[in-house]
Every structure is written in structure tokens, then in C-alpha cells.
Amino acid sequence: MVEIVLYGYFGKGNLGDEALREAWSRALAEVGQVVAFAPPRLPHGETVIFTGEPLQDRTSRRSLLFYAAAIKAAVGRGKTVLGAVGVDVRSLLGRWILPRILCDVDYISVRDPLSREGLRLLGVDAREARDVALSLDPPTGTHRGxxxxxxxxxxxxxxxxxxxxxAREAATRLGRPLKGLVMARGEDEQALVGLELIAPRTVDEAREVIGGATLAVGARLHFLEFALICGTPFVAVPYAPKVNAFLALVERDLPHGIPRIPGASVRDTLE
Structure with a gap:
């Protein structure tokens, strides 16, 4: 059986990345033996699949440089795949590096049209595929939480x-308590000071909590994706282009746009 190396930002307390590891591992279980690698370790194996958002310098230019080195290392040892990744490269250095690194990658798919267009402008061909976290099974939530x-x-x-x-006004109108949900340990707590916090330790636990919520108001991409697969009404607080790209995909099949903050009215949203 072939060994498949799944490479991403795993084991760092981010439930979005853990959802990707879980979903990819399930999807590939019948294909081969899946082994997860994470930075700072470089990947090596017959087949390496990069997940998440390795092609971005929004948070750090060093991150992009590291992933460029990781992709180069993988290309030199076997088949290399970028699987439904996000792209958000803003620096001149990053735009110079990517075409030179990605030209030897065996297969590239991206999770939204914005990422595909970003690569196209750099002369890199990519297919579009949905974020694999959306394939996770929904829990049976009551939406009364x-x-x-x-x-x-x-x-x-x-x-x-x-x-x-x-969120406070919505909770008052709905007669429900307001709680902060931590998707990235060590980070989200800073933005949720003063609220009672729920900090799920597993992807399943996070989906159960979100599936039981009356309303989800949030910023992180996978928080919103979990709300979508759980059937929980949600309001978005877009903090990065990837969130707006996800919302645009969802809105393709909706008669009305998804409420966004700032701008959304609590009264109009709840009605």
C-alpha cells in the first residue's frame, strides 16, 4: 500500500487545520496509508499532499518562504499535490517565487475562484475544488443552544x-446566552475577552457545539464552514479574502446575500 504524506499546520491548536487532516485522512484511507506531517518538519514520501493555506504571506512572509522550501523538498522526492488550497500572496517576492516553485508540482487544486485567479495571474494553472472540510458529516443539532x-x-x-x-443584541432578542467559541487556541481568546468561552478540543466536539447553536456569528473560515454543514444560521465577520470567497460560493445558490458585519442589522437578520 502506498504511503501518502498529508502536510499542513497540524497539531497547533487550530481546529480548521485539524478538520482538514481528519477529512483528508478519511477520504484517502482506501487509497493508501496516510501519515500527517507538520512544520517545522519538512515532508518526504512517495506522495505528498499539501493542505490548508500554504500559499499565503498575509500573516507572515516567513510562512510562505518555509512552505516554498517544503514544496521544493517534496518535489525532489516524489509526487507532489496541492489539494484544494487557499492562495493569498501579496508581496512581490512571493509572486516571484511561486511560479518557479509550482512549475514542478504534479497537481494543483484551489478551494475558490479567487485563489484560482491569483495563480492564473502568475501563469500557474490550477483546478477548482471545494474545501475538503465541507465533506465532514453533520451532527444532529437542535439549534436551541x-x-x-x-x-x-x-x-x-x-x-x-x-x-x-x-451578537449581544441577537442573543437578547433570541432569549439565548452568548458564548465565545475558540477555534484557534492561544489566539481567539484574545479577541473574546469578557465572554464565557467554549474551547472544543476536537473537531467532532466543535461541530457538536456549533450544530446545537441557535445562531453563529464569526470570522474564521472553518467556523463558518462548520455552521454551514451543521445547518446553523450564521452571520459572517470577514477578516480575510478567503472568507469573502467562501461566502460568494455559498451565495451562488441563495436568493439573498449572507449577512456581514459590519453592516448587518440584527432585526433584519433575525426576521
Missing amino acids: PVLLNLTPSLPPEARAAALDF
Whole structure:
């Protein structure tokens, strides 16, 4: 049986990345033996699949440089795949590096049209595929639980304040408690100060909590994806292009747009 190396930001306390590991591992179980690798270890194996958002320098240019080195190392040892990844490269250095690194990758798919267009402008061909976390099974939630709020420290203060005000008013109108949900341990807590926190330790636990919520108000991509697969009504606080790209995909099949903060009215949203 072939060994498949799954490479991503695993084991760092981010439930979005853990969801990717879980979903990819399930999908590939019948194909081969799946082994997960994470930075700072470089990947090596017959087949390496990169997941998540390795092609970005929004949070750090060093991150992109490291992943470029990791992709180069994988290409030199076997088949290399970028599986439904996100792309958000802003620096001139990053745009110079990517075409030179990706030209030897065996297969590239991206999770949204925005990522595909970003690579196209760099002369890199890629197919579009949905984020594999969306393939996870939904729990059987009652949607009678609290209003959940998920925020990230990178949000501008005014956006955080607007989201908190919205969530508090929505919780009051719905007669439900308001609780903060931590998707990335060691990060989200900073943006949810003053709230009672729920910090799931597993992907299944996070989906159960979100599936039981009355309303989800949040920023992180996989928080919103979990709300979608759980059938929980949600309001988005877009903090990065990838979130707007996800919302655009969802809105293709909706008669109305998804409420966004700032801008959304609690009254109009709940009606």
C-alpha cells in the first residue's frame, strides 16, 4: 500500500487545520496509508499532499518562504499535490517565487475562484475544488443552544466591537446566552475577552457545539464552514479574502446575500 504524506499546520491548536487532516485522512484511507506531517518538519514520501493555506504571506512572509522550501523538498522526492488550497500572496517576492516553485508540482487544486485567479495571474494553472472540510458529516443539532461568537485578534477593533454588539443584541432578542467559541487556541481568546468561552478540543466536539447553536456569528473560515454543514444560521465577520470567497460560493445558490458585519442589522437578520 502506498504511503501518502498529508502536510499542513497540524497539531497547533487550530481546529480548521485539524478538520482538514481528519477529512483528508478519511477520504484517502482506501487509497493508501496516510501519515500527517507538520512544520517545522519538512515532508518526504512517495506522495505528498499539501493542505490548508500554504500559499499565503498575509500573516507572515516567513510562512510562505518555509512552505516554498517544503514544496521544493517534496518535489525532489516524489509526487507532489496541492489539494484544494487557499492562495493569498501579496508581496512581490512571493509572486516571484511561486511560479518557479509550482512549475514542478504534479497537481494543483484551489478551494475558490479567487485563489484560482491569483495563480492564473502568475501563469500557474490550477483546478477548482471545494474545501475538503465541507465533506465532514453533520451532527444532529437542535439549534436551541447559545448564540456563538468567534473572532480573531487580527480583526480591526471597530469590527470586533461591531460583532460583539451584534451578537449581544441577537442573543437578547433570541432569549439565548452568548458564548465565545475558540477555534484557534492561544489566539481567539484574545479577541473574546469578557465572554464565557467554549474551547472544543476536537473537531467532532466543535461541530457538536456549533450544530446545537441557535445562531453563529464569526470570522474564521472553518467556523463558518462548520455552521454551514451543521445547518446553523450564521452571520459572517470577514477578516480575510478567503472568507469573502467562501461566502460568494455559498451565495451562488441563495436568493439573498449572507449577512456581514459590519453592516448587518440584527432585526433584519433575525426576521
